[in-house]
Amino acid sequence: MKFFVLITFLHAAFSVDEILNGQQLSDRLKEIKKGVGVDHMQEVYNNITFNPKTDDGNVLLQNIRSNISSSLSELNKSLDIVAEKVLEQEAEFSNTSSLPQCCRSSATYQYDPKFRKEVDFNTACVIKSSLAGNEALYPPVKIGVTMKNKYENNKNILWQHYSTIEGTSIIYPATNWTQCSDFDPRLRPEFSATASPRPKDIVIVIASTKSMKAPSSVLNKQKLIVAKEAVHSVINTLNPNDRVSAISFNSVVKSEDGCYNDTLAFATKQNTKTIKKFINRVPDSQINDQNFEKALMAAFSYFKSSDNDSVSDRDQLILFITDGKKTLGRDPVEVIRDENMQLQNRVVVFTYLLGPGSSDNAKNQLREMAQQIKSNTSYGAFRNGQYLYFESLKTLAIDMSTFYLHLRKPSYDPIYTVPYVDPFSGIGLMTSMCRQVNITNGFNGVACTDVKVSELLKDVEYFEEGNSSYAFMIDRTGRTIVHPLLPDPTYLKTDPVLVDITTLERSPGSGSIMSDLKSGMSGNKTLPSVYFTIPRGNLINDGTSIRIEMKKYSAISEYKFPIIPDDLEKVFMYHNRSLSDDSYSDCRFNARRVTLERTSIKFSPSVFLSPFQYTDKDQTAEDISKYKRYFTTKLDENPGFKNSVRPDVWATYELEKFWKRTKSSHLAWRYIGTISGVMRAYPGVLLEKTYDHKKRAWFRQTVAHPETMFVTPPYDDAWGSGILISLEHTIYKRNSKQVTAVVGTDFPLQYFSWFIDQVYPSCSLSEYRCIIIEDSGFIVMHPTFKESSNKEKFEKFIHITVEEPNLAAELEKELILNEQECQDIAENKERRSFRVTLPNRSGLGFADTDDKFEIRPIPETNIFIIRHKNSSSLSTAGCVCDKNIKPNSRSCKPCDDCLCFNSITYLFCLNIYNNHSSNPCSASVPDTSGTSSPDDVTGLQTCFNPSCHEKDSKTKCFSEAECGWCEFTDKDNDLTPNCCRLKEDCSFGKTKSTNRETCAESLYVNLSHSPGSKTDTTAPLVGGLAALAAIIVILASIGAVYCIRRHKLCDARYKESDPYIDACHVDEGTGSGEFENDGMSCSGSSESSNYMRANPYQHPVPENNYTDTTFNH
Secondary structure, three states, rough: OOOHHHHHHHHHHHHOOOOHHHHHHHHHHHHHHHHHHHHOOOOOHHHOOOOEEEOOHHHHHHHHHHHHHHHHHHHHHHHHHHHHHHHHHHHHHHHOOOOOOOOOOOOEEEOOOOOOOOEOOOOEEEEEEOOOOOOOOOOHHHHHHHHHHHHHHHOOOEEEEEEEEOEEEEEEEEOOOOOOOOOOOHHHHHHHHHHHHOOEEEEEEEOOOOOHHHHHHOOOEHHHHHHHHHHHHHHHHHOOOOEEEEEEEEEOOEEEEHHHHHOOOEEOOHHHHHHHHHHHOOOOOOOOOHHHHHHHHHHHHHHHHOOOOOOOHHHEEEEEEEEEOOOOOOHHHHHHHHHHHHOOHHHEOOOOEEOOOOOOHHHHHHHHHOOOOOOOHHHHHOOOOOOOEEEOOOOHHHHHHHHHHHHOOOOOOOOOOOOOOOOOOOOEEEEEEEEEOOOEEEEEEEEEEEEEEEHHHHHHOOOOOOOOOOOOOOOOEEEEOOOOOOHHHHHHHOOOOOEEEEHHHOOOOOOHHHHHHHHOOOOOOOOOOEEEEEEOOOOOOOOOEEEEEEOOOOOEOOOHHHOOOHOOOOOOEEEOHHOOOOOOOOOOOOOOEEOOOOOEEEOOHHHHHHHHHHHHHOHHHHHHHHHHHHHHOOOOOOOOEEEHHHHHHHHHHHHHHHHHOOOOOOOOOEEEEEEOOOEEEEEEEOEEEEEEHHHHHHHHHHHHOOOOOEEEEEEOOOOOOOOOEEEEEEOOOOOOOOOEEEEEEEEEEEHHHHHHHHOOHHHHHOOOEEEEEEOEEEEEEEEHHHHHHHHHHHHOEEEEEHHHHHHHHHHHHHHEEEEEEHHHHHHOOOEEEEEEEEOOOOOOOHHHHHOOOEEEEEEEEEOOEEEEEOOOOOOOOOOOOOOOOOHHHHEEEOOOOOOEEEEEEEEEEOOEOOOOOOOOOOOOOOOOOOOOOOOOOOOEEEEOOOOHHHHHOOOHHHHOOOOEEEEOOOOOOOEEEEEEEOOOOOOEEEEEEOOOOHHOOOOOOOOOOOOOOOOOOOOOOOHHHHHHHHHHHHHHHHHHHHHHOOOOEEHHHHHHHHHHHHOOEEEEOOOOOOOHHHHHOOOOOOOOOHHHOOHHOOOOOOOOOOOOOOOOO
């Protein structure tokens, strides 16, 4: 019998797992999930009463519309008051001003987070354009006083400005504008659109002849150069409601290639940029001839070929620039007559004759062209244009650019500009509400009030009613202003591509709804299904196309929340403790100053009724005092929070109590983030104000993987804990599938590597290599990761097509790694990513892949484990993905199996996409990582006593989150011997330059805990257990091998050798760390158990998240 047992163990010792069992790792991750408090928190929410909301879509829409209308009404009142003050003060306009100049700095200017500039709220400033004449008058001081009063009554507005037709402006609040030499209010699109509100169709015609090379009176520039600069100024006055094109001519006509050759292009940023480039390329010519006929016929052809369905609401005009009369072709006045009558005489002609020394014949010819003296009124009334002759070209730019004043009609209705990014500050996307201001002598100028699009439309941008609802807003042309698939307007740096709503809303039956919206109609309609890309991850293609069904939604009733009085006063500690007084003791944790006594709470902007009361101002001690009073009492003195926030603060406190009962020295951080915007972290730590968990990849990805233990690829932690891997899980509302929160924790990369080797011992054998990937093909664990001493390696996620091209090729061959595309609307690119899907529930074994590899799903997670033999022959990939090229920058090539992009066929002139071959990508996410700077931890003791110096192997060292294994000096020289030290002394296996001899030193006498911190209950046992270590290891190893042979695991082995699992077993009654031990009994389940519920391939196929940025909290 003894012989039989010996043979069994020997046989087992030389055998390995015949089949990887994904359920084994899943079970271990479940224990971690439970130890972090996911199950506990779900039980808490299961016991909370939720009140169903009965509002239907109509009620919600009416509320949003009412709020937006109210905001616009307030802005309009501000404009009316300024206009009245201008009329009242018209006699006070002067050629001097006592107000500060906007182009000069001042000691009174202080930085304001809302304006993102240094400003002075006590005064306005004035500015005069360099193109303004000497007679130009400044607006009086009292207009600035009026603006100041309006701002004090309505802090939602931004810049207020009044600009005159003479080129002067008054701006509130005062600031130091950049690029003052280029600033002229009359050249701004908001001024021109207000002075002449009708959209414009413009064709610019510029002569390119030998005579245009002659010098002008402007800094010795050629006439052609001055004319080009003037054309640029004209284009700058246009907005995306306008359409424009340009041609050059001499004896022949030239135009830009593509659609610009025959179509009027909407004056979007891309189109105006292209047309400006064409103007810049108009060459000097040796040709003297000018064929006006060809030029005019080409110009009129644009009006004939473009969409003219709504031309009755547009001004159509030709701006004709030359320095002489026609020499070829028919009489230009007759050409205008014949071409314009085909368009019902709608086109107005402006002519500009560049001197000096132009002949009378040339002057008469261009005057008659502008006056259309031969036009036939039987085809419709025509309007005289404008003829200007310039003996000197100094005023050409401003005279041409103010062409719109000739079209102006008095109007007292406000106009709203197409959203734009303010070029003079970093505020993000904004819009201006403007109106004409008339005084006794007529039109005097334009009054404007600027407002952030995200502030004006906050009810749309921050709309959240359950996980399957969203809101968007379009203008009357169908351009999308706010949509969850578009970038956040708060963080835009350049003018966005304002795409038509049909580009984003493609569900069957949605077309008729969009048409009704464009027509100004309202109503309701039920669609059989709506397909939408759930935003997740860091970049634009991180999403999941899903079918959304209409469901009721609910909210927590705070009055029925079971908070007990003793807990109420403890539920809230703001993360920025400098704004409040507390007596909690501090300690050092991963080079951060933290407290173990409390969790810290950080808010996202979405928790506030007015999100910008948080983002646009610095919090004060008074603010935090109000917050604390609201959360620690049941009083109704709400300082601006949404109703769902206080219940979430109360509910998540249950997790703080759970965490404080649990040993945590093996973890980096534990945290919960709610849909409402509450973030609670332990240990309590200071976070950056910009940190918004709802915009972080970990939160978005986990929400996109409900009921899944979501495991991230390794990343460099922004909170200072080194290279981490995170495990997160969603929390549902009671009796629903509505995600209400995400709970997560982090552990060191090296620990996870050791953890995997313990679950799958064959992965540590020389003949095998094990790789773990997530469902987009990014590598979670790789053999090279555990040995890496290069922090830069983890600056971006690593994809299997880059790190393992041959293995990736095999996965593609087996239809496991599959390409998927989405359309990046913002960049006009179709981006390729990958999805991992299995042909069956159990995956593939070596027998299924010609003995090349094995892949198994980890049930109830987003990850898969791959094992392949080092000796196996993998096919050679067709081409290799360059590791040095970021996915965003890699253009797809014919042989590419990489993360890359192809260009989308986009009709720039019409601002529409030619095809919808793939779904839209999710919106790009702004960087709100809030990377924390190292804290001053001088004199602070460590929160835990990891006893790093006592750990004599990598395995033992990596079992503690705060320990690092020292192998090299900072200069990459080998260390002998190696040793285990605190990470802050030995990061990424390298010592500090100031302490290269750390392994040679006798370190670490007893590191006592900081006052008030919990004691590690296992510390007194270390010495007593040391003598038994060898025996325990031997017995555990034998038991492990025996059980592996049976495809099962021994709980006892893990609970004795895995300090992380030890930490997760908690006696909730006493708070002491207790762990079970059932000897050598084997437990577990077969591979197929729970696969119907847990198998990843049954979930909606997730979009990929390739990222060029560090994944952090």
